[in-house]
Amino acid sequence: MSHQQSVLDLKALVRSFHSLIAIETVEEERVRAILSEVAESLQLPFFEWSVTAGFHRGYGSAIGNTQEALGALKHMAELQHDAIYMLKDLCPHLTKPETTRALRELAAKLTHTASAIVLTGEPIELPRDLEAMAVRFTLELPDEGERRDAVRRVVDAMKARQPVQVDLSRDDAQHLIQALAGLTLQQTRTVIAQAIVDDGKLTPLDIDQVIRAKGEIIDRGGLLEFFPLEDNHFELGGFARLKEWLANAQTGFTAEAKALNLQAPKGVLFAGVQGCGKSLAAKFIAREWKLPLLKLEAGRLYDKYVGESEKNFRRATTVAQAMAPVVLWIDEIEKAFASTTAADADGGLSQRLFGSFLTWLQEKEDGVFVVGAANDVNRLPPELLRKGRFDEIFFVDLPTSAERETIFAIHLRSRKQDVARFDLAQLAAAGEGFSGAEIEQAVIASLYCALRTKAPLTTEALLDALRTTVPLSVARHEDVERLRRFSEGRFTPVA
Ligand SMILES: Nc1ncnc2c1ncn2[C@@H]1O[C@H](COP(=O)(O)OP(=O)(O)OP(=O)(O)O)[C@@H](O)[C@H]1O
């Protein structure tokens, strides 16, 4: 969503007599810019309040005795004309009953006027009665135009202090602006300033640094992990049907498809045997489509150290939306909706979260391709398996003999072994029932052994490693069989 869209949406809220609007954000400055535009186009004066600056208009000084929240609210209650009020970080002051009351009365009084009170801060926790009166507005992350502006301003500001050399072609600049997607304006400025400070230049080399810095910022949030395209070298053996499906689906992103009123692909879900490449497939999709990858650790949605689940989910989708085109990989997706079947186990939280997820899945804009990976299909809510939620649900089975050959080759090659020296057919035969993860493990274990004995790795040593391992498909034979039976005819095989 663009700056302009935010202005329009907020204007619509104000005009429909919403007198108390809460915008939970750290991006005060952006809200300020948006609100002053709203005020201007509605021909209303724009006032601000903060505990340090008091109640004031524009760059003027505090009016009267309004440093204290209560003083400011009382002052506002006496004003005769309509206005837009932006109250920064008011919430911590709402612990006092008289302040809460004053806000409530003021909001009620303004309900039938053209005025609106806008609360900003992070977090915004309101007493229940105020929450009921307030409408929440989500500030989207800055769009391309805002990011471009921000970069320009940082460069100009730094030029005033030191020589700055900008060495970017049109394409480079576009790439840089795209690389900044998903960051707040403040983060954008910091990242760009850092990139310039190093050597006094802004060059294509800085794009990589920006992508890395963004990765760190996103990871720090605790919920999303960012894999830049540049770091995605994962190879996936087998999965022939999936690969074909992807080649087809990719055409769904083209202008030609759009012209035929075809929707861009929404997402796929992987279910299947442990260690057989569900997670890897998510990484592979991003790589095939040359898109950055965002991983949402579903289990962490409920992590109380990370904060409120619903808010976290919203935040994650906001970042993903801002970074589009992107692959959003939700690993262990069943954990996100852990107890949807046991409705009240968590006060309906996972029910609500599941509801928001389905809605989002249905309504999200093109450009965020969702890849769900489920480790336990029995715990998936049936609604998720229904047709139309995902474009396709894939079942990932144990690799076939030919696939095992490829998987051996991938993992030997990635550890600098000359694949031609090994009897892949024999290895594949001996690896019957092994998952990709177990094959990789056998390669690693026998390489350790070879290193210790200072002997080159041989087919024989690999066969030994296979012989001494009991694969999961044997150890947990019944579970694997049950999963296969459940999936047959229901899901599309990947191979
Ligand atoms: N088809 C494959 N091609 C290449 N490597 C594979 C394949 N399948 C599995 N592997 C190897 O096994 C590792 C584990 O696979 P992955 O994590 O994708 O499995 P998973 O199905 O997500 O397992 P889990 O159920 O434990 O989450 C991969 O990182 C990769 O090294």
Ligand SMILES: [Mg+2]
């Ligand atoms: Mg996995």
